[in-house]
Amino acid sequence: MPRRQLVLDASTAILLAKIDLLREVISRGAVMMAGTAVDEALARDSHDARMIRVLLDEKNIGRVAAPAGAAALMGDFRIDRGEAETIAVARETGAICATDDGPAIRCCRALGISFTSAIGLLAAMAEAGIVEPTLALELLAKLQRFGRYDARILEDVARRIRAAPSSRKGGDPP
Numbered sequence: 506m507p508r509r510q511l512v513l514d515a516s517t518a519i520l521l522a523k524i525d526l527l528r529e530v531i532s533r534g535a536v537m538m539a540g541t542a543v544d545e546a547l548a549r550d551s552h553d554a555r556m557i558r559v560l561l562d563e564k565n566i567g568r569v570a571a572p573a574g575a576a577a578l579m580g581d582f583r584i585d586r587g588e589a590e591t592i593a594v595a596r597e598t599g600a601i602c603a604t605d606d607g608p609a610i611r612c613c614r615a616l617g618i619s620f621t622s623a624i625g626l627l628a629a630m631a632e633a634g635i636v637e638p639t640l641a642l643e644l645l646a647k648l649q650r651f652g653r654y655d656a657r658i659l660e661d662v663a664r665r666i667r668a669a670p671s672s673r674k675g676g677d678p679p
Contacts, residue, residue: 509619510535510600513566514591515545517603520623522553524647529635530626531560537567537600539575539590572597582612592618605652624648628662631669641666 513521513536521527530536538546538561546557560566571590578589588609595602595618602613602620613620621629627648631641645666649659 510537510598511603511621512536512569512591512595512598512600513538513542514602514604514606514609515542515587516605517623517626518542518546518557518566519553520605520648520652521626522556523651524623524627524644526623526627526630526636526644527556527560528565529630531565533635535567536565537569537594537598539569539571539587539594541571541590542587543568545587569594578612582608582615584608584612588612592616595619623652624654624658624662628665631666634670638666638669638671641669 511530511534518527518538521530543561547554557566561568572593574596575586575589575593578584578592579586584592584606588604588606591604592602592609592612594600596616602609602618603622603626604610604613604620605622610620610622624645627636627641627644630636631638636644642663645659645662648654
């Protein structure tokens with residue numbers, strides 16, 4: 506299965522940084538962020554913002570300009586500029602959109618754009634043997650504190666992680 510590019514919105518980048526999984530995600534393939542999403546992610550002086558800035562400075566995360574059409578997405582789907590730009594970049598490049606924003610996820614579904622979330626990336630990395638199940642459950646507990654996930658989603662991901670193989674470090678990326 507070929508590796509596809511990943512376009513992160515601010516919320517997903519921040520969540521991945523908060524649980525110390527962002528560097529592992531970017532080591533698995535090309536990652537980019539739209540300009541407004543970068544600005545949103547760097548708006549606060551926090552540990553996660555500093556990590557994201559370092560990864561941008563190191564060129565591990567590419568900053569890309571939003572293509573035409575982002576403004577229309579804002580109006581059509583009632584999403585903020587950062588999410589709209591992220592979705593527009595994913596649509597134009599054929600990349601996977603990484604967002605934890607409910608309206609942005611609905612927009613991706615409506616437009617047929619592949620998407621994932623921080624919790625989805627964690628589950629996929631555990632299932633691929635990239636992250637050990639024990640560590641993945643610890644990271645899931647952190648995501649539960651930082652994110653806004655429905656209890657049903659948290660239970661499903663915990664079940665998927667417990668069923669994941671152990672010690673297959675370096676498996677295929679999500």
